[in-house]
Amino acid sequence: MLFSEIIKTVLINMRENKMRVVLTALGIIVGAITIIFVLGIGKKSTLDIEEQYKNLNVKMINVMQMGGRMFGGPSTKQVRFSKDDATFLMQDAEYLDDVEAILTENSSITYNKETASYSLYGVMDKYAEMNNYEMQYGRFISAEDDAKKSKVVVLGYDTAEYFFGENFADITGTDITLSGKKFEVIGVLTRKGETTIDEAVYIPYETCKKYIVGSRGGMTRIIAFATDVKNVEQAKEEILTKLGTKYDSNTLNVRDAGSRVTSAIESANTMTLMLMSVAVIVLIVGGIGIMNVLLVSVRERTKEIGILKAIGTRKKDILKIFLIEAIFISVGGAVIGVCISLILVPVLAGFGIGVVNSSDDFFIAVAFSLITGVFFGYYPAKKASDLKPIDALRYE
Amino acid sequence: MTADLVIEMNDVVKTYKMGNESVDVLKGVSINIGQGEFVCILGPSGSGKSTLMNIIGCIDTLSSGDYYLDGENITTSDEDNLTEIRNKKIGFIFQKFNLLPRYDALYNVALPLLTRGKHFKDVVDDAKRALAVVGLEDRMKHKPNELSGGQQQRVAIARALVGEPELLLADEPTGNLDSKSGADVINLFKELHKKGHTIVLITHDLNVAKNASRIILIQDGLISEEGVFPNAESCV
Numbered sequence A: 001m002l003f004s005e006i007i008k009t010v011l012i013n014m015r016e017n018k019m020r021v022v023l024t025a026l027g028i029i030v031g032a033i034t035i036i037f038v039l040g041i042g043k044k045s046t047l048d049i050e051e052q053y054k055n056l057n058v059k060m061i062n063v064m065q066m067g068g069r070m071f072g073g074p075s076t077k078q079v080r081f082s083k084d085d086a087t088f089l090m091q092d093a094e095y096l097d098d099v100e101a102i103l104t105e106n107s108s109i110t111y112n113k114e115t116a117s118y119s120l121y122g123v124m125d126k127y128a129e130m131n132n133y134e135m136q137y138g139r140f141i142s143a144e145d146d147a148k149k150s151k152v153v154v155l156g157y158d159t160a161e162y163f164f165g166e167n168f169a170d171i172t173g174t175d176i177t178l179s180g181k182k183f184e185v186i187g188v189l190t191r192k193g194e195t196t197i198d199e200a201v202y203i204p205y206e207t208c209k210k211y212i213v214g215s216r217g218g219m220t221r222i223i224a225f226a227t228d229v230k231n232v233e234q235a236k237e238e239i240l241t242k243l244g245t246k247y248d249s250n251t252l253n254v255r256d257a258g259s260r261v262t263s264a265i266e267s268a269n270t271m272t273l274m275l276m277s278v279a280v281i282v283l284i285v286g287g288i289g290i291m292n293v294l295l296v297s298v299r300e301r302t303k304e305i306g307i308l309k310a311i312g313t314r315k316k317d318i319l320k321i322f323l324i325e326a327i328f329i330s331v332g333g334a335v336i337g338v339c340i341s342l343i344l345v346p347v348l349a350g351f352g353i354g355v356v357n358s359s360d361d362f363f364i365a366v367a368f369s370l371i372t373g374v375f376f377g378y379y380p381a382k383k384a385s386d387l388k389p390i391d392a393l394r395y396e
Numbered sequence B: 001m002t003a004d005l006v007i008e009m010n011d012v013v014k015t016y017k018m019g020n021e022s023v024d025v026l027k028g029v030s031i032n033i034g035q036g037e038f039v040c041i042l043g044p045s046g047s048g049k050s051t052l053m054n055i056i057g058c059i060d061t062l063s064s065g066d067y068y069l070d071g072e073n074i075t076t077s078d079e080d081n082l083t084e085i086r087n088k089k090i091g092f093i094f095q096k097f098n099l100l101p102r103y104d105a106l107y108n109v110a111l112p113l114l115t116r117g118k119h120f121k122d123v124v125d126d127a128k129r130a131l132a133v134v135g136l137e138d139r140m141k142h143k144p145n146e147l148s149g150g151q152q153q154r155v156a157i158a159r160a161l162v163g164e165p166e167l168l169l170a171d172e173p174t175g176n177l178d179s180k181s182g183a184d185v186i187n188l189f190k191e192l193h194k195k196g197h198t199i200v201l202i203t204h205d206l207n208v209a210k211n212a213s214r215i216i217l218i219q220d221g222l223i224s225e226e227g228v229f230p231n232a233e234s235c236v
């Protein structure tokens, strides 16, 4: 039979059994919606993670010292990082773009009789650039500031806002007091939306060492940047090897920022995969529904199949008639599922359930439904086409 | 003579296996039917008439013996070949009409041609012509349940005719009809015979058999008598 005539036959059959077609399609509709939502939720959580870590430079590697303090031992035994280590790491560095030494302190800031406590970072000149910080006003700390141990300060946005009020004007040149010493504001960072950055102040490393931490020495952290995302592992290796010559390598902890994102995305993917298997199970149940209905249909139409065979309808045409019916039901169900999803997504968004779908997801849902239809439709169709004409005709 | 034989059956046996018992329903039937004959098969219930007819119509297969249809040995033909033979060479008419309930008369009649891979629009005229032969061109949009038994059987005859087969086979075509519509159907067969169709018809009814040019009597799976009915000549 011609394909168009087979389709016509199938459509006539489906029209005569509307209710059954709809009930069969229901399983597929639910399955398709599930797939679309699972993919959408998965995509949303990945996007959330990316958003959360978007300020993170994935080339960044944190070098920390562990030991003494954690176990309450005497800190005098501990050899602390210093700015020299940064210079040392950069010597003949193969995979390192830059190494920053940072002194972290808490500092009381006073301006206009107002005093508050903020995190204070003693940083080197490339710190802002490496972290993609942008300037709202003024400039960042320069190498010269560091070398001269100038008493200059760059304010995080929220810090500036606290002292100078909302929508503060360019405040560069103003003097403020840090831990009792007068500093000149040379710049303000653009707001990042992260408190650790926005609620802080930045001064030159050497200045911090000299005027803030003084003889206590302070805690120096080292942050390195790999030459390329692909080289992060080699860079970590390089740091460990080099610092291992100066420090007990057991106390060194080297962690890259990228691995945090990666593991977050991985766990989101695992979640998606789990949800996806639920969706697949729903579809399989839908598929079994199709098979069930088609098997009943083959039995109901046994006599008809016998008549078709008696007038010489080929096996493969009978197979096609049943298989195409299964495909129509499954693809039709999937398309209805896609339409329902399109309506449901904004509704769910209204309830705060984030689902982000791309056209791929709809395609995947239809494709999966099609596969289900073919897979579960084949057996009944084969069964119908393999009937012997005499047996089919005798069936009542 | 042999060249004109449409059916040539030699010693056909049909055995049904029921559990570990086997029953011979046909016990060695040999028949020759020539081009243009109108043959009636007569016999008591359960004698094997339908079994024989189904084998002739390639709906069923024989257990042993030979079967030549239109000169071709189809004793061991596979299902695909038999399917094609059913479509091209045989028009089968059943006691219970066996129309497809969901399609109208026209589509039912067109089906054997659609099966050959043709477009409906290319065969619709042939289907209408076949319906005209059985006098039902004005009922072509009716579905089977909107037609009387006699009309349904005439649609079935139109379906059997539409593919211009070598052979028309009818298994008790009047069995489910009242005497008036039965007579109409028999008259139709007589006309078709006059036009040159080869017809094999099963019946219980001797009055129907009178119309045939030859009668084959089957009893208990064997041909017990065979002969040219005296009245047959006058019918031709």
Ligand SMILES: Nc1ncnc2c1ncn2[C@@H]1O[C@H](COP(=O)(O)OP(=O)(O)OP(=O)(O)O)[C@@H](O)[C@H]1O
Pocket: B016, B017, B018, B023, B025, B043, B044, B045, B046, B047, B048, B049, B050, B051, B052
């Ligand atoms: N599928 C089958 N399995 C077993 N036995 C069968 C089968 N089909 C038919 N028979 C037996 O074969 C015999 C002949 O049956 P058949 O239908 O050919 O008779 P018939 O002459 O057409 O009878 P009727 O005039 O009542 O239609 C019967 O005894 C029947 O029980």
Ligand SMILES: [Mg+2]
Pocket: B049, B050, B051, B171
């Ligand atoms: Mg019978």
